[in-house]
Amino acid sequence: MSASTTTDHVASWYAASAHESPHRPALQAHIDCDVCVVGAGFTGISAALHLAEQGYRVVVLEAARVGFGASGRNGGQIVNSYSRDMDVIEAKYGGTTARALGDMAFEGNRIIRERIARYGIECDLREGNLFAACNVRQFEGLKEHKALWERYGHQQLELLDDTETRRETGSDRYTGALLDHSGGHLHPLNLVLGQAAALEGLGGQIFEHSPVERIDYDTPCVHTAQGQVRATRVVLAGNAYMTGLLPSLENKSMPASTQIITTAPLTDEQRRQLLPNDRAVEDCNYLLDYYRLTADGRLLYGGGVSYGGQDPRSIEAAIRPKLEKTFPWLKGVAVEYAWSGTFLLTLNRLPQFGRINEGVYYAQGYSGHGVTCSHLAGRLVAEVIHGESGRFDAFAGLKHQVFPGGRALSVPLTTLGAWYYQLRDRLGW
Template identity: 50%
Template sequence: MTGYEPSYYVASRNPAPRRPALAGQVTTDVCVIGGGFTGLAAALELAERGFRVTLLEAERIGFGASGRNGGQMLNGLNPGVAAIERLAGETAARALWDMTVEATEIVRQRIARHGIACDWQPGFVHAATKPSHFAAMAEDAAMMAAKYGYRQMTVLDRAALAGHVVSDRFHGGVLDEGCGHLHPLNYALGLAEAAAGVALHEQSRVIEIREGTRPQVRTADGIVDCGHVVLAVNAYVGRLRPRLARTIMPVATFIIATEPLGADTAARLMPSNPCVSDSNFVLDYFRRSADHRMLFGGGASYSGRTGPHEAMVMRAKMARTFPELKGVKVDYFWGGLVDITVNRLPDFGRIGDNLWYAQGFSGHGIALTNLAGRLLAEAVAGDAGRFDVFARLPHAPFPGGRLLRTPLLMAAMMWFRLRDLLS
């Protein structure tokens, strides 16, 4: 028994020790709840600043979205800078953009500094499924270069796109060399190994957080007495802090991994080995693995459940994108929960003076969680200036309350799927 849900990532993970469950009472400076990217990054940053840190993970390190996602490390925020300018103003939008560029650099630096073997590969292609999408992408790339000074985006017409991904489905795209892809579970395991001095506990589900001057965090078999709590559980926050759960929606997304295709076939389909997302609102995403499989993901279950037909849906979408893969064997299929917010912007904040949280990364989690860890550490250390740029972003609860929020969101997503088909 691995303690993980089956997936290609679990089957190809690096060796890692099991961490002991919390037992008895311990005293520390900071208790981090959650052993995904956010919690691990926060623990690492706090330890580097000299704090005593205890991290509690309910399952195994990287068990949730951090160990199951598409592996695409993207900069920026989900809505794009134009939408953020309208929401928060140009000054805040620029500060947020600059920090998201820093976020991708944090990941690259950590991989290099700690020698994390996670199959890092630079390059991301945003592929246009319609000519109108391509025109909008080209305008956006020009704006980002002229206004934000970001010049790592190259506009690719249909012919140029074939140097990166070979599919008749797309009308062009944009290559962003500031992004890339990696093996997410191995990156999470590498962060845990790098967090020297942090007391890491697996199989330590938190059942209660008692707030106060000295918060206490309780599991079934132990208590952590601490000065600060960092809540980094994202889609799993519900029972710990129901108020925070109202601003996020857990969404199940799915990935298939084919049998190894061979180096020649993989390189023919995706010559420059980028990761790729299409331009639909309900998008597909895909990339090559280090052993020359096609990892193809997308779809979404807003009920949070995995349906019996999701693997067939993913196969059909992959075959539509790459017809020669129609009959290829699929070795792995898995799903997992990610969390989204109403405005698709991350939700950072604090409760009282010493309980900090970061959630709602809305599809940009690999880079933004690592940034969140740094900003959380800065805030705990007494400088919350950058953290508060995110914390000031407005967030509304999902409409419909506990009973109707999921049906309302499912209806909205059906409309967006129809728009993707017709626009």
């Protein structure tokens, strides 16, 4: 797992408002354990915590800090299902696979809430998220979306017309919305830090600033610059921040980044006009915008995708026009934080789960749905290590294709495709 140019959290609002967390030492010893997890984001910490609860001796190796990557930088929205929804899965993979994945599509959300309740994690959990339609075609799609999710047992959904959506969002931009009462939003960095503390309370060990240099796969042994971990099982959970450890998958995934800005604290009147019920919102565009209020009354607004993970020259300049299009009455509002986070994109927009052998497992590639799906992944990895492979294998059986042109050409080709879909968004196709 390669080290980044910095090994501390980026200068985000999350880092500025995070609960105090210890600076954990780098690995400087030879350790034996049951399971070694590479990566201390949602996937790795979720898997490690599930395993520790079952009595496994777990060691987590992190190249930077707990929650350094996407887990500590994302929009903080609890959004159900996957980046490709169940109708696409049905059409491409058949009814059996769709039913297996559909039975798990709303589980990640429940795992998050279980973790928060069980360990008393303070992470500003708020209820409800909105999918907002920017045109009539998108609103008709939301009606179909509601029927689809209800067919898979999810009944906590409510369609809103344009007037109701305006009251919820404070914006004239939308023709309607779908409210998921089981969704929500939270402080993601505090969530992963809270779970890491819970893991250590159960005897798990976390080593930061410990990038993995190589792995012996046959008799699993994970090597860092100053130590090694011999384990019965290894879990690779570095996602977009892991390079060189899963070479067979590198042409089947691509790093992509999204950008977020956070305003100065708003007045009480502004907050009431903006999001009176404190929901999270994302629109239905292909290159979507997403936003919510923070616990201290700021507007956190994100949007767009940079394929390949490169940041725009100015994050604020890239995102501010989107914010001001949605909320013209906030034109000129002060922005105090701007940052970006990299996630891992797959060609079919479904996660990559699998094995290198019976001792080494991986889970990655949530394609923008990582908050909930990573928590599900952690549970499924723990299940397969514990000898219950059925649910993990439902994902492991998905076929993943190489990006056209591999890594070398995937960025320009994907960007070209994104321009086409952005044009469709603008024209309302």
